[in-house]
Amino acid sequence: MLSGGAFCFIVGADAFVKLPNWYHWCDLFDLCHLIVVNRPGFDLIHKQADLPHTLARECRDRWIDQVELLKQRASGFIYCAATTPSAISATVIRHAILTGKSIRYLLPDSVINYIYRYHVYPGEK
Secondary structure: OEOOOEOEEEEEHHHHOOHHHOOOHHHHHHHOEEEEEOEOOEOOOOOHHHOOHHHHHHHOOOEEOOHHHHHHOOOOOEEEEOOOOOOOOHHHHHHHHHOOOOOOOOOOHHHHHHHHHOOOOOOOO
8 A cells, every 4th residue: 555545456467458358447546556567468458449348448548657645635647667577476376375385486475364364265275
């Protein structure tokens, strides 16, 4: 959370382009800022022409290119953060937990503790 009460939802570029398939996806813009990051095999979105029409229309006036601007409003902006792509995903983490494999080096200890304390993934071992 940013100072002033702004929440940021970090989403991979691969999932971002599929937002229109999510349930009530437009509501995200009322709840938080979106930070889009690289994913292996999926580059950041640099042109709105690269987006599905529905997503491009909804995102048209939301793009910012300076991270500091996220502090100006509580929600609604989209910022593309250049990051080193990581093959770690929620799917990989969920599968590891459900098959009893360690996730020790995939996440910070505080996140691991939260997952197990609150049974984030049903059926975890």
